[in-house]
Amino acid sequence: MASDDLDLETRLSDDDHQALRLWLRLLSCTTRVEDQIRQRLRQDFATTLPRFDLLAQLERHPDGLAMRELSKRLMVTGGNVTGITDQLEAEGLVLRETHPSDRRSITVKLTPQGRRQFKRMAATHEGWIVELFAGWSPAQKTQVYDLLAQLKTHLAQKDNA
Amino acid sequence: MASDDLDLETRLSDDDHQALRLWLRLLSCTTRVEDQIRQRLRQDFATTLPRFDLLAQLERHPDGLAMRELSKRLMVTGGNVTGITDQLEAEGLVLRETHPSDRRSITVKLTPQGRRQFKRMAATHEGWIVELFAGWSPAQKTQVYDLLAQLKTHLAQKDNA
DNA sequence: TATTGTTATACTCTATAACTATA
DNA sequence: TATAGTTATAGAGTATAACAATA
Numbered sequence: 410m411a412s413d414d415l416d417l418e419t420r421l422s423d424d425d426h427q428a429l430r431l432w433l434r435l436l437s438c439t440t441r442v443e444d445q446i447r448q449r450l451r452q453d454f455a456t457t458l459p460r461f462d463l464l465a466q467l468e469r470h471p472d473g474l475a476m477r478e479l480s481k482r483l484m485v486t487g488g489n490v491t492g493i494t495d496q497l498e499a500e501g502l503v504l505r506e507t508h509p510s511d512r513r514s515i516t517v518k519l520t521p522q523g524r525r526q527f528k529r530m531a532a533t534h535e536g537w538i539v540e541l542f543a544g545w546s547p548a549q550k551t552q553v554y555d556l557l558a559q560l561k562t563h564l565a566q567k568d569n570a
Numbered sequence: 571m572a573s574d575d576l577d578l579e580t581r582l583s584d585d586d587h588q589a590l591r592l593w594l595r596l597l598s599c600t601t602r603v604e605d606q607i608r609q610r611l612r613q614d615f616a617t618t619l620p621r622f623d624l625l626a627q628l629e630r631h632p633d634g635l636a637m638r639e640l641s642k643r644l645m646v647t648g649g650n651v652t653g654i655t656d657q658l659e660a661e662g663l664v665l666r667e668t669h670p671s672d673r674r675s676i677t678v679k680l681t682p683q684g685r686r687q688f689k690r691m692a693a694t695h696e697g698w699i700v701e702l703f704a705g706w707s708p709a710q711k712t713q714v715y716d717l718l719a720q721l722k723t724h725l726a727q728k729d730n731a
Numbered sequence: 732t733a734t735t736g737t738t739a740t741a742c743t744c745t746a747t748a749a750c751t752a753t754a
Numbered sequence: 755t756a757t758a759g760t761t762a763t764a765g766a767g768t769a770t771a772a773c774a775a776t777a
Binding site: 426427428429430431432434435436437438439440441442443444445484534535538539540541542543544545547549550551552553554556557558559560561562563564567568 | 587588589590591592593595596597598599600602603604605606645696699700701702703704705706708710711712713714715717718719720721722723724725728729
Binding site: 638648672674676 | 734735736737738739
């Protein structure tokens with residue numbers, strides 16, 4: 410059973426290599442959740458995770474964000490943001506506005522329809538997450554959350570280096 | 571700083587939504603590590619994570635694996651395994667053998683060169699992981715590892731349902 | 732009929748680099 | 755010169771579906 414459960418984590422057989430075993434298990438769990446989310450987003454809302462993430466950023470910034478800001482926050486290159494924004498604009502969920510003083514810059518905002526649609530998706534999405542993480546008690550969730558904060562700090566230092 | 575650190579986790583502003591906040595932080599950390607690994611695999615070994623994962627599966631199974639087994643373990647469809655195997659075969663790292671009794675089935679194995687190359691990559695890869703997870707003490711690693719075991723069980727039940 | 736693997740096709744996301752317009 | 759955004763291109767990975775060979 411657990412000794413041959415057919416996924417990426419089963420790469421290792423010994424109990425050395427603590428960090429590697431941890432990483433494979435972490436990756437395995439995260440991938441499973443992510444795959445579920447991608448699949449449900451596609452089936453229930455005909456959308457994708459990158460598109461959802463872009464909308465989520467805009468939802469937090471009612472005044473809109475410049476393309477380069479979206480690029481930074483989503484950690485993808487500018488050309489990609491252009492493409493994803495094109496799709497969302499075609500769906501009527503976002504709009505582009507030229508910046509008043511800097512005419513090179515473009516501000517992307519949610520349309521009213523985009524805001525409504527995102528709220529609907531976000532609520533459903535949160536329900537999925539609650540369901541998928543029901544394997545942990547509230548105390549355990551807090552525990553992992555706090556541990557991840559430490560890891561995140563460490564990783565951020567790696568990024569800068 | 572931490573209140574505006576420009577990544578996906580910053581989607582939420584309030585401190586409700588415990589499960590969602592946990593998930594976003596988990597996804598953020600995992601993605602950062604994964605991006606590092608992908609980048610280093612490309613730069614140092616001119617390869618990709620799916621290719622590395624396929625080799626890793628074969629390394630654990632010296633007698634080789636059927637295409638359908640690889641498909642299950644890597645959690646991708648058969649056509650994809652064909653494509654990745656084609657690439658690895660072209661590089662001389664794996665070979666296809668026809669099954670003696672069932673001539674529909676094909677067994678994929680590491681070549682001696684593939685085994686040597688994978689061992690080299692795996693050792694380097696483990697070093698990266700140790701480095702990236704140095705933000706956690708051994709005790710903390712064990713703690714998260716055990717917590718993930720619980721989550722994994724829960725997710726497996728979701729899969730079957 | 733069902734299974735194994737391949738092929739063909741299409742789509743999404745991604746990066747790189749050349750390009751335009753503006754600062 | 756540098757920056758903001760777009761366009762063009764290419765490549766990887768993915769899924770779906772039709773297909774051939776075999777069981």
